[in-house]
Amino acid sequence: MTSxxxxxxxxxxxxxxxxxxxxxxxxxxxxxxxxxxxxHSLPTYHGWYVxxxxxxxxxxxxxxxxxxxxxxxTDAALTSSAASQLPQDGFSRAAILSEARAxxxxxxxxxxxxxxxxMVEPYREAISYYQMIGAVAALLLVFACGVYAWxxxxxxxxxxxxxxxxxxxxxxxxSLIAIVTTVGIFLSLVFESARFFSMVxxxxxxxxxxxxxxxxxxxxxxxxxxxxxxFWGTVFIGAIIAMIVAIPLGLLSAIYLTQYAxxxxxxxxxPILEVLAGVPTxxxxxxxxxxVAPALRDFAVSIGISGASSESALAAGVVMGIMxxxxxxxxxxxxxxxxxNAMRDGSLxxxxxxxxxxxxxxIPAALPGVVGGVLLAVSRAIGETMIVVMAAGLAANxxxxxxxxxxxxxxxxxxxxxGDQEFDSPKTLAAFALGLxxxxxxxxxxxxxxxxxxxxxxxxx
Amino acid sequence: xxxxxxxxxxxxxxQGPAMQKRIARRYAAERRFKAMGFGAIxxxxxxxxxxxxxxxxxxxxxxxQTELPLEIDFPAATGGASPxxxxxxxxxxxxxxxxxxxxxxxxxxxxxxxxxTELFSPGGWTTVSAMILADPKIVEQKVTxxxxxxxxxxxxxxxxxxxxxxxxxxxxxNQFSTGFNWNFLSNSDATDPMQVGIWGxxxGSLxxxxxxxxxxxxxxxxxxxxLEEYAPTNRLTDLIEVSIxxxxxxxxIIFGLxxxxxxxxxxxxxRSGALVGGLTLALMTMPVIVISGRNAVKAVPPSIREAAxxxxxxxxxxxxxxxxxxxxxxxxxxxxxGMARALGxxxxxxxxxxxxxxxxxxxxxxxxATVLPVQIFLWSDEVDRGxxxxxxxxxxxxxxxxxxxxxxxxxxxxxxxxxx
Numbered sequence: 025m026t027s028x029x030x031x032x033x034x035x036x037x038x039x040x041x042x043x044x045x046x047x048x049x050x051x052x053x054x055x056x057x058x059x060x061x062x063x064h065s066l067p068t069y070h071g072w073y074v075x076x077x078x079x080x081x082x083x084x085x086x087x088x089x090x091x092x093x094x095x096x097x098t099d100a101a102l103t104s105s106a107a108s109q110l111p112q113d114g115f116s117r118a119a120i121l122s123e124a125r126a127x128x129x130x131x132x133x134x135x136x137x138x139x140x141x142x143m144v145e146p147y148r149e150a151i152s153y154y155q156m157i158g159a160v161a162a163l164l165l166v167f168a169c170g171v172y173a174w175x176x177x178x179x180x181x182x183x184x185x186x187x188x189x190x191x192x193x194x195x196x197x198x199s200l201i202a203i204v205t206t207v208g209i210f211l212s213l214v215f216e217s218a219r220f221f222s223m224v225x226x227x228x229x230x231x232x233x234x235x236x237x238x239x240x241x242x243x244x245x246x247x248x249x250x251x252x253x254x255f256w257g258t259v260f261i262g263a264i265i266a267m268i269v270a271i272p273l274g275l276l277s278a279i280y281l282t283q284y285a286x287x288x289x290x291x292x293x294x295p296i297l298e299v300l301a302g303v304p305t306x307x308x309x310x311x312x313x314x315x316v317a318p319a320l321r322d323f324a325v326s327i328g329i330s331g332a333s334s335e336s337a338l339a340a341g342v343v344m345g346i347m348x349x350x351x352x353x354x355x356x357x358x359x360x361x362x363x364x365n366a367m368r369d370g371s372l373x374x375x376x377x378x379x380x381x382x383x384x385x386x387i388p389a390a391l392p393g394v395v396g397g398v399l400l401a402v403s404r405a406i407g408e409t410m411i412v413v414m415a416a417g418l419a420a421n422x423x424x425x426x427x428x429x430x431x432x433x434x435x436x437x438x439x440x441x442x443g444d445q446e447f448d449s450p451k452t453l454a455a456f457a458l459g460l461x462x463x464x465x466x467x468x469x470x471x472x473x474x475x476x477x478x479x480x481x482x483x484x485x
Numbered sequence: 486x487x488x489x490x491x492x493x494x495x496x497x498x499x500q501g502p503a504m505q506k507r508i509a510r511r512y513a514a515e516r517r518f519k520a521m522g523f524g525a526i527x528x529x530x531x532x533x534x535x536x537x538x539x540x541x542x543x544x545x546x547x548x549x550q551t552e553l554p555l556e557i558d559f560p561a562a563t564g565g566a567s568p569x570x571x572x573x574x575x576x577x578x579x580x581x582x583x584x585x586x587x588x589x590x591x592x593x594x595x596x597x598x599x600x601x602t603e604l605f606s607p608g609g610w611t612t613v614s615a616m617i618l619a620d621p622k623i624v625e626q627k628v629t630x631x632x633x634x635x636x637x638x639x640x641x642x643x644x645x646x647x648x649x650x651x652x653x654x655x656x657x658x659n660q661f662s663t664g665f666n667w668n669f670l671s672n673s674d675a676t677d678p679m680q681v682g683i684w685g686x687x688x689g690s691l692x693x694x695x696x697x698x699x700x701x702x703x704x705x706x707x708x709x710x711x712l713e714e715y716a717p718t719n720r721l722t723d724l725i726e727v728s729i730x731x732x733x734x735x736x737x738i739i740f741g742l743x744x745x746x747x748x749x750x751x752x753x754x755x756r757s758g759a760l761v762g763g764l765t766l767a768l769m770t771m772p773v774i775v776i777s778g779r780n781a782v783k784a785v786p787p788s789i790r791e792a793a794x795x796x797x798x799x800x801x802x803x804x805x806x807x808x809x810x811x812x813x814x815x816x817x818x819x820x821x822x823g824m825a826r827a828l829g830x831x832x833x834x835x836x837x838x839x840x841x842x843x844x845x846x847x848x849x850x851x852x853x854a855t856v857l858p859v860q861i862f863l864w865s866d867e868v869d870r871g872x873x874x875x876x877x878x879x880x881x882x883x884x885x886x887x888x889x890x891x892x893x894x895x896x897x898x899x900x901x902x903x904x905x
Contacts, residue, residue, distance in 0.1 A: 188800075191801055192715065194707065195707050195708075198704045198711065199712060199725045201708070202725055202728040202732060202775070203724055205732060205768050205771075206728040208743055209739060209742075212743055212746035212751075213739075213743075213746075272525065273528060276524075276525035276526075277525045277529055280522025280523055280525065280526055284522060293530065296533065297529055297533075299533060300532070302829075302887060303533075303884070305829070305831065305832075306829070306831040306859075306862050307540070307880050307884065310861065310862075310876060310877075310880065314873070346532045349529050350529075377512065377515045378515060378519075379514060380511070380515075383518075400734075404734075404736075407735075408736070409737065409831070410831050410832055410862065413832075414865060434832070437742070437836075438738070441742075441745065442835065455742070459739055459742045462736060462738075466734065467731060
């Protein structure tokens with residue numbers, strides 16, 4: 025019996041338990057000599073009460089069992105006669121065992137090593153034996169706990185209170201997942217980065233100017249992990265080129281839509297602009313690599329710029345800027361809308377034209393919000409991956425020539441983690457160190473931006 | 486005009502030429518500014534239009550294939566095989582035993598000369614095989630099939646290719662026909678661009694999305710209800726809120742690193758599977774659902790809660806019987822938008838190994854799978870020019886799905902959202 029069928033069986037029995045619990049409570053309700061109120065909770069709650077008693081202990085047991093039983097299965101398989109032929113050397117032994125286990129579970133069909141083929145049969149026996157034990161124990165638990173709860177159903181059983189307490193606990197548990205995820209991200213990045221920094225000095229990593237992880241040979245004394253060119257590439261594409269495109273276009277679009285456009289034009293154009301944010305980044309990446317980059321290279325060659333590459337910082341940056349436009353424009357929209365109308369009306373009443381009002385009153389008043397929005401946009405741009413992976417190239421150049429190829433943090437993370445992964449080589453672990461830097465920088469940008477926006481909102485409330 | 490020596494300042498002459506000029510200048514600046522705003526909008530919308538035109542222009546050709554007619558004289562080639570051999574479950578095996586591939590190749594050589602096989606897609610015989618299995622009676626006749634041509638000929642015929650292919654296109658130019666490329670919808674990844682399809686990636690996306698929805702939706706809704714309805718104001722609640730806001734802003738690639746370090750390396754889940762992909766995307770989508778869910782729950786007026794409490798509902802009944810059903814359309818809208826984002830997500834899935842060459846569609850959540858955006862990324866890396874139109878065609882399919890999801894979200898919002 026596989027664990028999936030067992031799970032469904034337990035859930036099915038839970039349904040049966042729900043039905044019986046409800047039935048008993050309903051019969052108490054109708055046969056009760058006193059009034060209807062004799063039953064504290066509605067019959068459904070009694071049903072849930074019995075069902076939870078039936079399912080939860082068995083589910084907890086199965087979870088624990090799935091962690092404990094593999095070790096027991098391996099032990100049992102090792103006591104078999106075939107196990108005596110295994111080599112004593114720990115590494116090849118473990119390899120054979122894991123291969124045999126994979127075949128026995130059906131993940132793999134053929135064995136590379138004949139020894140593991142001989143271990144498959146003992147493994148299969150042990151697996152079916154322990155699965156049987158687990159199944160019988162789980163079903164016994166379902167019955168025992170279900171019957172116990174069913175027997176406890178009495179008119180004065182506070183079933184609803186108990187169920188509500190469980191539900192509240194589940195709600196709290198669901199909320200805690202967000203914290204667990206954040207902590208998980210942080211710990212996994214810190215943990216793997218610590219291993220990286222035990223091999224490569226953090227000073228070399230953060231302030232070194234040569235990035236060439238492929239050149240690394242030995243396990244100690246590595247060079248080629250200087251991340252400065254990556255940081256520069258990220259800033260150049262995400263914070264400079266993309267923002268040169270996105271800030272004017274986004275800001276002017278927001279101003280036109282909120283201040284000038286007729287309502288009908290606005291109701292059509294706003295969703296169209298938002299489509300720009302909904303297009304998947306891989307599509308932008310393909311667009312940048314297929315259309316924009318060759319066009320820009322040809323342009324650069326025609327005006328005689330040297331070092332023009334078909335993977336240029338400009339192509340990636342411009343396309344990323346286009347993607348960010350709706351983001352900047354909606355943030356600017358919000359902050360302009362938050363400026364009190366009295367300020368605008370005052371300026372207009374003094375005889376200023378609309379554009380003078382916008383330039384001299386609205387924008388200065390909305391500036392903190394706009395700046396916060398731009399910071400958020402920058403944090404999104406530097407974390408963007410697919411556009412730069414597909415259009416920006418891999419050469420770690422420190423150049424301010426927008427037509428040449430630069431590389432970014434995210435590109436290198438993808439590059440380092442594809443292909444063979446060895447979790448003890450600094451090459452793979454460097455990706456986590458880069459990820460940690462990216463995580464911290466985006467987090468800081470977001471915190472600053474939110475603080476700026478919040479402070480400014482309070483000023484006008 | 487207003488020199489210091491004059492005792493009384495003269496009134497400004499608003500009609501004077503100086504003032505008129507000044508006003509004209511200010512109005513011109515006004516018009517310029519307005520035109521700049523309008524230009525910015527047009528430019529942004531123009532980018533979008535240009536992007537779509539490029540994709541559709543490249544992509545619609547991916548749905549068609551160039552075909553050449555091939556006559557196969559089955560009675561002569563097979564030595565009189567009977568149709569009954571190819572019926573039922575053994576049909577495919579018998580067809581292989583017969584050497585169908587060689588039959589097709591020799592028929593090509595008879596009709597198009599010795600190097601004729603270079604004209605046709607190497608996988609073209611599978612089309613013949615499928616047609617025989619669908620209707621075994623044709624093996625008793627002389628049949629003409631329209632078979633897909635080789636990739637370089639296809640590119641040369643549709644657009645422009647290398648000299649060799651162009652020469653061949655010119656040679657057979659009156660025999661080419663264009664058919665709908667059904668393979669593109671029913672096949673999976675392949676090495677020959679004429680035989681690739683998106684079905685495998687589509688199925689992988691579907692399974693991954695189901696896993697994501699099953700995990701992210703309940704957790705997201707429960708978290709939104711807890712934070713909005715029950716959470717006491719204490720440090721734990723603050724921590725939850727900060728975590729959710731941070732998760733919504735974390736770059737997606739970081740989630741990929743988390744999936745790699747935790748799900749694959751720590752828990753040892755199967756690599757490249759839809760399970761890990763779905764889990765990773767669920768963690769990304771959950772904050773989106775929580776944030777939109779909280780707004781939807783907040784929009785339910787307090788009078789509803791007070792009325793329910795007033796007739797004796799418990800706090801839990803108030804929320805699950807009254808608040809949640811009323812907030813559900815808003816929550817669903819947010820969920821669909823979050824799912825649309827997850828459907829287009831590529832970077833985190835590259836981290837957890839969903840970028841392998843997968844030629845068979847996945848049948849379960851632990852099978853190696855790939856998803857549509859990753860398939861687009863993989864095809865975009867191929868050097869063969871035949872992949873360009875396939876990549877754009879896959880992009881069209883992806884964009885169509887995103888459009889449908891967003892349209893559904895807008896419909897839900899307009900149809901069910903109540904203004905209180």
